[in-house]
Amino acid sequence: MTAALALFLVAAAPAADTEAPIAPPEPIAAMVPMPESAGAPWFQVIIEQQLIIRVPAQRSSLTNFAASPGEPQRKREAPPIVWKEKKAPKCVAMRNIIGMQAVQRDSIDLITRQRQRLRAQLNRGCRALDFYAGFYMKGNEDGQLCEDRDEIHARTGAKCEIDKFRLMVAVRDDD
Numbered sequence: 001m002t003a004a005l006a007l008f009l010v011a012a013a014p015a016a017d018t019e020a021p022i023a024p025p026e027p028i029a030a031m032v033p034m035p036e037s038a039g040a041p042w043f044q045v046i047i048e049q050q051l052i053i054r055v056p057a058q059r060s061s062l063t064n065f066a067a068s069p070g071e072p073q074r075k076r077e078a079p080p081i082v083w084k085e086k087k088a089p090k091c092v093a094m095r096n097i098i099g100m101q102a103v104q105r106d107s108i109d110l111i112t113r114q115r116q117r118l119r120a121q122l123n124r125g126c127r128a129l130d131f132y133a134g135f136y137m138k139g140n141e142d143g144q145l146c147e148d149r150d151e152i153h154a155r156t157g158a159k160c161e162i163d164k165f166r167l168m169v170a171v172r173d174d175d
Helices: 002-012
Strands: 052-055 081-087 091-093 097-102 107-112 117-122 135-138 144-146 151-154 159-172
Touching: 052 097
Parallel strands: none
Antiparallel strands: 052 135, 081 159, 091 144, 097 107, 107 117, 117 159, 135 151, 151 159
8 A cells, every 4th residue: 555655646747857838928018019110210199188177065955955944044143145147247156166156946056266156057957966966077177167168077977067157145134
């Protein structure tokens, strides 16, 4: 029995004078074709860059899902603020937009670093409620978000073009 085991081990052991059955892989440089003339090599590099800016949402009566409709609101001492629309620029610097609120069915209010409120009217068929969690905008060369040119993207997949900007001015309602 021990002789059979010894013969089995000798037969299973590799011979020292045989070659390895698999050749080592070629170096990567050998697989890449080299330029025909060594004096004029050329290379092509494509660099793509995309800047995406996220604008967070702030709670509003339209997007406050936690509040039940039957709860009475707290009474405030200050008179309520009424917002009046005024003429606004056609473009807004993207770096100045710090937040948004969905306050109407077809428009959202953008809040700027200067504490201004700009109402962005969305194009037909877009709902402000789609932007309850904020929105994304793609950065462009001029760094501006412009009406009738740029789109904003909701986290739900909706994308809408901005039709018009209006500047919202706070006016105290003293009636």
